[in-house]
Structures are given as structure tokens and as C-alpha cells.
Amino acid sequence: MPVVTVNxxxxxxxxxxxxxxxxxDDRNADVFGKCAxxxxxxxxxxxxxxxxxxxxxxxxxxxxxxxLKDLIKSEIEDYFDHRNLNEELPEFKTLNPTAExxxxxxxxxxxxxxxxxxxxxxxxYETPRxxxxxxxx
Amino acid sequence: MPVVTVNxxxxxxxxxxxxxxxxxDDRNADVFGKCAxxxxxxxxxxxxxxxxxxxxxxxxxxxxxxxLKDLIKSEIEDYFDHRNLNEELPEFKTLNPTAExxxxxxxxxxxxxxxxxxxxxxxxYETPRxxxxxxxx
Amino acid sequence: MPVVTVNxxxxxxxxxxxxxxxxxDDRNADVFGKCAxxxxxxxxxxxxxxxxxxxxxxxxxxxxxxxLKDLIKSEIEDYFDHRNLNEELPEFKTLNPTAExxxxxxxxxxxxxxxxxxxxxxxxYETPRxxxxxxxx
Amino acid sequence: MPVVTVNxxxxxxxxxxxxxxxxxDDRNADVFGKCAxxxxxxxxxxxxxxxxxxxxxxxxxxxxxxxLKDLIKSEIEDYFDHRNLNEELPEFKTLNPTAExxxxxxxxxxxxxxxxxxxxxxxxYETPRxxxxxxxx
Amino acid sequence: MPVVTVNxxxxxxxxxxxxxxxxxDDRNADVFGKCAxxxxxxxxxxxxxxxxxxxxxxxxxxxxxxxLKDLIKSEIEDYFDHRNLNEELPEFKTLNPTAExxxxxxxxxxxxxxxxxxxxxxxxYETPRxxxxxxxx
Amino acid sequence: MPVVTVNxxxxxxxxxxxxxxxxxDDRNADVFGKCAxxxxxxxxxxxxxxxxxxxxxxxxxxxxxxxLKDLIKSEIEDYFDHRNLNEELPEFKTLNPTAExxxxxxxxxxxxxxxxxxxxxxxxYETPRxxxxxxxx
Numbered sequence: 155m156p157v158v159t160v161n162x163x164x165x166x167x168x169x170x171x172x173x174x175x176x177x178x179d180d181r182n183a184d185v186f187g188k189c190a191x192x193x194x195x196x197x198x199x200x201x202x203x204x205x206x207x208x209x210x211x212x213x214x215x216x217x218x219x220x221x222l223k224d225l226i227k228s229e230i231e232d233y234f235d236h237r238n239l240n241e242e243l244p245e246f247k248t249l250n251p252t253a254e255x256x257x258x259x260x261x262x263x264x265x266x267x268x269x270x271x272x273x274x275x276x277x278x279y280e281t282p283r284x285x286x287x288x289x290x291x
Numbered sequence: 292m293p294v295v296t297v298n299x300x301x302x303x304x305x306x307x308x309x310x311x312x313x314x315x316d317d318r319n320a321d322v323f324g325k326c327a328x329x330x331x332x333x334x335x336x337x338x339x340x341x342x343x344x345x346x347x348x349x350x351x352x353x354x355x356x357x358x359l360k361d362l363i364k365s366e367i368e369d370y371f372d373h374r375n376l377n378e379e380l381p382e383f384k385t386l387n388p389t390a391e392x393x394x395x396x397x398x399x400x401x402x403x404x405x406x407x408x409x410x411x412x413x414x415x416y417e418t419p420r421x422x423x424x425x426x427x428x
Numbered sequence: 429m430p431v432v433t434v435n436x437x438x439x440x441x442x443x444x445x446x447x448x449x450x451x452x453d454d455r456n457a458d459v460f461g462k463c464a465x466x467x468x469x470x471x472x473x474x475x476x477x478x479x480x481x482x483x484x485x486x487x488x489x490x491x492x493x494x495x496l497k498d499l500i501k502s503e504i505e506d507y508f509d510h511r512n513l514n515e516e517l518p519e520f521k522t523l524n525p526t527a528e529x530x531x532x533x534x535x536x537x538x539x540x541x542x543x544x545x546x547x548x549x550x551x552x553y554e555t556p557r558x559x560x561x562x563x564x565x
Numbered sequence: 566m567p568v569v570t571v572n573x574x575x576x577x578x579x580x581x582x583x584x585x586x587x588x589x590d591d592r593n594a595d596v597f598g599k600c601a602x603x604x605x606x607x608x609x610x611x612x613x614x615x616x617x618x619x620x621x622x623x624x625x626x627x628x629x630x631x632x633l634k635d636l637i638k639s640e641i642e643d644y645f646d647h648r649n650l651n652e653e654l655p656e657f658k659t660l661n662p663t664a665e666x667x668x669x670x671x672x673x674x675x676x677x678x679x680x681x682x683x684x685x686x687x688x689x690y691e692t693p694r695x696x697x698x699x700x701x702x
Numbered sequence: 703m704p705v706v707t708v709n710x711x712x713x714x715x716x717x718x719x720x721x722x723x724x725x726x727d728d729r730n731a732d733v734f735g736k737c738a739x740x741x742x743x744x745x746x747x748x749x750x751x752x753x754x755x756x757x758x759x760x761x762x763x764x765x766x767x768x769x770l771k772d773l774i775k776s777e778i779e780d781y782f783d784h785r786n787l788n789e790e791l792p793e794f795k796t797l798n799p800t801a802e803x804x805x806x807x808x809x810x811x812x813x814x815x816x817x818x819x820x821x822x823x824x825x826x827y828e829t830p831r832x833x834x835x836x837x838x839x
Numbered sequence: 840m841p842v843v844t845v846n847x848x849x850x851x852x853x854x855x856x857x858x859x860x861x862x863x864d865d866r867n868a869d870v871f872g873k874c875a876x877x878x879x880x881x882x883x884x885x886x887x888x889x890x891x892x893x894x895x896x897x898x899x900x901x902x903x904x905x906x907l908k909d910l911i912k913s914e915i916e917d918y919f920d921h922r923n924l925n926e927e928l929p930e931f932k933t934l935n936p937t938a939e940x941x942x943x944x945x946x947x948x949x950x951x952x953x954x955x956x957x958x959x960x961x962x963x964y965e966t967p968r969x970x971x972x973x974x975x976x
Contacts, residue, residue, distance in 0.1 A: 156395045156428070158395070160390070161421070168606055168607060169605040169649075172899070174897060174898070185898060185903075188647040193648070193652045194605050194649055195580045195647040196579060196580040196608055197609050198693070200693075204424075209395070212311060213311070213323075213387065214311075214391055215389055215391060219421055235599070235606075236602050237602070237604070250899035252900055255894065258843070281576070282848070283849075284848075285845075287846070288844075289842075293939075293973060293975075294974075295939045295972065296971060296972040297938070298972070304470060306468040306469045306512075328511070330512035330515045331468050332442055332509075333441060333468065333471055333472075334471065335555050341972075346943070350870060351935035351939055353939055357872065375465070375468055378467045418439070418441065418472050419474075434695075434697050436695060437693070437694040483665045487585070487661065488583070488660070488662075488663035490697075524762035526757075527708070528757045529757065529762045556711070557711040558710055559708075560706050560708050560709065562705075567838075568837075570836075571801070572833045572834065572835070620802045620803065624722070624798065624800070625722075625797070625802055626800055627802055627834075630832055715882055717878065717879040717881040736920070739921050739922070743881055744853060744880055744882055784873040784880040785880060786879055830885075
């Protein structure tokens with residue numbers, strides 16, 4: 155059967171700051187600039203989840219988009235939306251919540267919920283001009 | 292010569308319903324939900340056709356975009372636009388018109404018209420939030 | 429208090445055909461072209477609902493966007509989504525479902541649910557290139 | 566001379582929470598839901614500044630867009646970007662930083678810097694699906 | 703009958719430079735900066751034509767969008783596309799081709815072709831971040 | 840460490856014409872149509888620069904986006920913006936400034952400035968409907 159990638163968009167809003175706990179405040183300010191602001195700032199994160207696999211000949215689906223939509227809602231949107239990533243999510247207690255690291259965390263959370271016969275890719279827009287892609291490698 | 296991908300966007304509007312002829316109406320309703328609505332619903336399909344190959348040193352083109360634009364118009368837009376996919380297009384008499392299957396049909400229609408030295412990829416948006424990609428594998 | 433317009437986007441997918449019941453099929457085909465296709469075609473309708481009024485000094489809101497979002501979902505998205513407008517919605521039994529007429533129907537449905545101190549405007553995209561605006565006049 | 570509106574887009578990222586200082590935490594949670602999260606959340610705010618007036622016959626400009634761009638940068642982007650609106654900006658010490666109130670604050674800051682012969686309108690996207698418009702009335 | 707605005711998007715690509723023939727080159731460079739570059743630069747202009755009037759009760763249309771689309775093509779796209787505005791279009795022999803002035807020229811060209819019972823508005827994007835609006839006043 | 844792609848958008852406006860110096864004007868007109876217009880036309884080029892590599896465990900970055908943004912500004916935006924590609928840039932004295940060839944030139948200019956452990960990909964939109972991708976192969 156043909157191998158197709160299905161993609162679903164979602165979004166969430168969150169606050170964060172960039173900060174390495176092992177560095178001084180001065181070095182954090184040097185490296186991260188205003189992104190290290192102690193009072194936090196925030197983003198509308200736009201997310202694209204991409205799942206690749208063979209078309210099921212009975213349904214015509216690679217994966218039912220309603221199931222994928224619900225999975226993204228329960229695992230990602232409900233978990234990240236209107237949160238302070240540094241303060242409220244245990245994944246970022248020591249991990250710096252850069253777009254790169256957030257995309258890896260999202261990939262890991264979804265990977266456990268999606269059939270391993272299907273490849274998984276995460277695209278995450280931090281702003282309309284900055285985005286990252288993670289494929290699990 | 293450098294290998295570049297050229298991409299051209301197009302669009303068409305069509306009606307469809309998701310339905311497996313070999314299943315009962317109840318099973319179709321179970322699996323496809325309101326997408327199985329007997330009266331059909333519809334979409335604005337946004338299409339991106341991607342063609343990859345070496346740059347021709349005389350023209351600077353991988354493929355003349357005007358030719359690609361005209362080809363997409365005659366082979367895809369004129370064929371799909373303002374159609375009921377289930378009722379009017381023979382490809383979907385027994386094939387369920389999911390975005391996945393439509394992308395494969397579009398790929399097959401264009402593949403016969405484009406030089407085989409050029410790779411072909413189809414991206415099809417069923418809605419601004421759902422889209423599929425098919426590369427011919 | 430300052431007068432501000434708050435706007436909320438939503439969307440639904442539907443099938444329709446353009447058709448005047450009082451005309452012959454030939455005249456319908458002449459006027460509406462392929463939009464009169466007897467098998468229907470469809471669109472992803474993108475909707476913007478705009479509500480104008482004074483800011484409430486206690487909440488800072490003109491209207492709570494969560495309430496507006498829920499109202500659009502229950503009154504418009506649930507009613508129009510995945511429907512055949514001509515066949516399934518009584519408003520269009522004799523009214524031609526052009527974008528213009530759909531925008532008026534949406535305005536009328538929401539007008540009864542929103543405080544009359546607030547002005548109401550409907551913007552409806554039939555395709556990314558065609559859209560209409562109705563303000564109730 | 567013809568009267569034209571010129572529009573310039575800009576953006577900034579900020580953290581905020583919705584909160585009325587005169588209410589209990591419970592009432593704030595009731596009214597503002599997860600937007601009242603004590604740890605803040607954030608947005609990419611997209612801003613459109615619209616200036617209306619007669620075309621200057623010598624330049625063909627209503628207002629030099631480079632001057633407008635620089636004004637938006639110095640007065641708005643530099644002031645709001647990567648800030649916590651509740652904690653760091655005096656305008657929001659007692660004013661709830663809803664999109665409505667932010668649009669009024671932006672309008673007031675720019676109004677003092679732009680020739681009063683020119684009308685001023687602010688459009689502010691809090692998310693791609695929620696936006697507000699303020700014209701100074 | 704309800705009064706609705708119908709909007710149609712179009713686009714064209716053109717070269718221009720900003721220049722006042724009555725000024726010295728130095729003054730042009732002072733006022734227009736790199737936009738005065740003697741070798742020209744260019745833009746993808748995105749155009750929205752908005753027509754407001756009563757819905758025709760027989761068609762459900764304010765104005766047939768196919769007719770509007772064809773009119774924009776013949777009067778605007780074919781006239782402006784792939785042109786050097788300063789060198790090739792007589793309207794800009796002495797008129798500086800700013801976005802403001804181009805919007806007025808487009809309005810005047812279309813105004814003569816559209817029923818005067820219908821109001822006409824032009825929105826012209828010079829870049830995704832800069833756009834102008836002209837309503838004929 | 841995980842391998843992630845970071846992407847940054849930028850843009851510039853330029854004039855060009857498509858032309859092969861070794862051909863007659865007639866042959867140029869035949870092959871390039873109105874794109875060969877001797878007076879030039881122009882575009883808003885939208886650029887996405889994509890950089891792939893391992894996340895640095897100390898910063899959480901693949902590459903500091905501020906550095907990438909500044910690099911794109913100094914090497915690409917400042918070099919191409921408001922230029923006539925054929926007349927003013929030495930790269931296109933004999934190379935036809937098609938989107939394909941421009942993407943290769945951009946790639947080559949950035950490749951010398953970015954750590955060779957990082958892969959580099961260029962996506963260049965000539966119009967919202969035409970774009971090219973070059974990965975260096």
C-alpha cells in the first residue's frame with residue numbers, strides 16, 4: 155500500500171524563560187538576552203504532528219485524524235496550554251525550555267501513544283518566524 | 292548541476308463523503324462519523340506539487356513553472372474542481388476519497404505527464420489544519 | 429469606556445450547489461456555471477465573528493471570548509459542519525446558499541443570542557480568495 | 566487629495582495573566598479560568614497599526630512607512646517585547662491586561678506621537694483566532 | 703435586501719522605484735532611501751477588491767464573483783503584472799508609484815467598470831507587512 | 840543528543856528579469872515570456888533558512904536563533920534587498936536569476952558562515968504560489 159504522511163495542526167499558549175540552572179545570572183543574561191527575563195515571557199506555540207505509514211486499504215486512512223486530533227488534545231494541548239513551562243512542568247525543571255527541547259518532549263510524549271509502525275515528526279512554531287522540526291533521531 | 296525542488300500551489304473545491312461500499316451503513320457511521328453523511332460535505336483542497344531535479348544550465352529552471360502550472364490546471368484543477376468525488380470521478384467508485392487516497396490519485400495522474408528524471412511529491416490540504424504528503428513510495 | 433471590537437475565528441466544512449428553484453436547469457447552468465453541478469461541491473468555510481461594544485471595567489472584556497467561542501460552536505459550527513446546505517438546512521430550502529446569503533443566515537442566528545448593546549459583524553471566507561462581510565444593514 | 570489608510574504589521578511576545586485585584590482568587594478563577602493561572606502564560610502578539618489621512622502630493626505617502634515602522638519599534642515593540650505585562654509594565658498594575666485593554670494602551674502610546682490630522686486604528690491578535698480592534702472611540 | 707460586501711483576492715508582480723521628478727537625486731535619496739534605487743526593485747502585490755451592495759434576490763449575489771474575477775484580470779492583473787510601473791505605465795509618468803497612489807489608480811480603473819450603485823474599496827499589500835486601503839474618498 | 844532542525848524566516852524585495860545572454864531576444868521572449876520584460880519586474884522574496892544538528896546540552900540550542908537572524912540580515916537581506924539582481928549583483932552577471940539559481944547563491948553565501956557540522960537548507964518563495972528548496976546537493 156502507498157506510504158503517506160498525515161499532518162494535523164494544533165496550538166497552545168505558554169510562558170517560559172530560557173535559563174541554565176548551572177550558570178550564573180550574568181552568564182544566562184549574556185547567552186539568552188531578554189529571553190532570560192526573570193518575570194517570564196510567552197508564546198503562541200503552533201504545532202504540526204506528522205505521522206507516516208501505509209494507507210489502510212479498508213479505511214483509506216494512515217491513522218484516523220479524529221483519533222490523532224484527540225490524542226494531541228489530551229497529551230499535548232491540555233498539558234502545555236496556559237502553563238508556565240519552567241514552573242509547572244516537571245520535564246523542564248532542569249531542561250531549558252527552548253523550542254528544540256520542547257519539540258523533543260512533545261515527540262517523546264506522543265511516541266508512546268502511536269503505533270510504532272508509524273513514523274512520527276514534530277514541527278513546532280515558537281513564533282511565525284521561528285520554528286523547529288524533530289523526527290526522533 | 293545543483294538539485295532543487297520547485298513547488299507550485301493550486302486549489303480546487305469538491306464534495307465527498309467517506310464510505311466503504313463493503314461495509315454496512317452502521318459500520319460506516321461508526322468509523323467515519325459525520326464524514327459519512329449521505330448528503331455529502333465538501334472542502335477547499337489546497338494542493339502543492341513539488342518537482343525535484345537538476346537545474347537546466349541554459350534556462351536556470353528545474354522545470355518551467357508555467358508548464359507545471361498549466362499541467363496542474365488541465366490534469367487536476369479542471370478534473371477535480373466543483374466535482375462530487377464519489378459520484379462523478381471513476382477513480383473513487385470503489386476507492387474511499389480520503390485525503391490520503393486523493394493524494395495518491397493526483398500523484399498517479401501527474402506522474403505520467405512529468406519527465407521521469409524528475410521526482411514528484413504531492414502535498415494536499417483538506418482543511419487548513421489537516422494535510423497529507425505522498426512521494427510515490 | 430473605550431469601544432473595542434473583539435473577533436473570533438471558526439470554521440466548518442459543507443457541501444452546496446447554487447440553484448434558483450424558480451428557474452429552468454438551463455438558466456441555472458447559464459448563471460451559476462459549474463457551481464450549479466447537480467451532484468454538489470463543497471468548501472471549507474472560514475468564519476470571523478466580530479462583536480463591538482464598550483469594555484467592561486471589571487473584566488476588561490467586551491464579551492468573554494470563551495462564551496463567544498462556545499456560542500459559535502453550538503449555534504454555527506455544530507449546525508453547519510459536514511452538512512449539505514441545500515438538502516439538510518431548512519434556511520436554504522428556497523434561499524440560494526451563496527456566501528452572501530449564508531453570512532446573513534449566520535448573522536441572524538447569532539443576533540438573537542448576543543446582547544443587543546453589542547454590534548455584530550460576520551465575515552465568511554468561501555475560499556481563501558473569496559469572502560463576504562455582513563453587518564446587519 | 567485622496568484619503569488612504571496605510572497599515573504596518575509588527576509583533577511582540579509577552580507573558581500575562583488575567584486578574585482583577587479587587588476580587589478574590591476564587592472569583593478570578595471563576596471568571597478567567599486558566600487565563601488566571603498564577604504562574605502566567607503568554608502569547609505572540611501580532612499588531613497592525615493603521616493610519617488614515619490624505620496623500621501628500623509631493624511624496625505620494627500618507628505617512629512615511631519607515632517612520633511608522635521605527636515608531637512602532639521604539640514605542641511598542643521595545644516596550645512590550647519579552648515582558649511580563651502584569652509585573653513589569655506600570656499601565657497594567659491595576660488594569661487587567663486583556664487584549665482589549667492592551668489595544669487601548671497601545672493606541673494611547675502611539676496617539677501622542679502621530680500627527681493628529683491622521684486617524685489611528687489598532688488591530689491586535691492575541692492568538693491567530695482571537696483579535697481586537699480599537700479606533701480611539 | 704441585506705447589504706453585503708463581497709471581496710475577491712488577486713495578485714501581480716511589478717518593479718518600481720520611488721521618485722519625485724521635480725526633486726534632485728539627493729533629495730530623492732534622502733526621502734525615499736533605498737526605495738529610490740535607480741535600478742528599481744520589486745514586489746508581489748496582493749490585491750483585495752471589495753464591492754458593497756444589496757443582495758440580488760434572484761441570484762443571491764451582490765455581484766457575480768466570476769465577473770468580478772474576470773474584470774480584475776483584464777483591467778488590473780493583465781495591465782500591471784510583470785511591468786515596470788515607472789517606465790511602462792502612463793499613470794506613473796509623473797505620479798510616484800507608492801502603494802497609496804497605486805491603490806488610487808486601481809480604484810479609478812475599476813470604478814468605471816462597476817455599477818455605481820455598488821461601493822468599491824481597494825486593499826493593496828505591497829509586502830506581507832505593509833498594506834493600504836482606499837475607498838474613493 | 841537529539842538532532843533538530845531550526846528554521847528562521849526572512850524576506851527581501853528585488854527586481855529581476857529572466858534572460859540568457861547567449862540567446863537572441865526572440866528566443867528569450869519565447870522561453871521566458873513576460874518574465875523577460877526588458878524593463879524588469881519584481882518580487883517580495885520570502886526566505887526560510889533551515890539548520891540541522893545536535894542540540895547543545897548547555898544551551899538547548901542547535902544554533903542561537905539571534906545569531907542566525909543576524910547572519911541572514913547581514914549576508915542576505917542587506918545584500919539582496921531593494922536590488923536589481925541582474926544589474927547590481929555580480930553573481931547574476933551571467934547566471935539567470937531564477938528562483939532556483941537564487942536559492943543556490945543564498946545557500947553558498949550562508950554555507951561559508953555556518954559551522955559545517957550543521958546541515959543547511961534554503962526555501963525561497965518567489966510568490967506565495969511558487970517556491971523552491973535547495974539542500975546543497
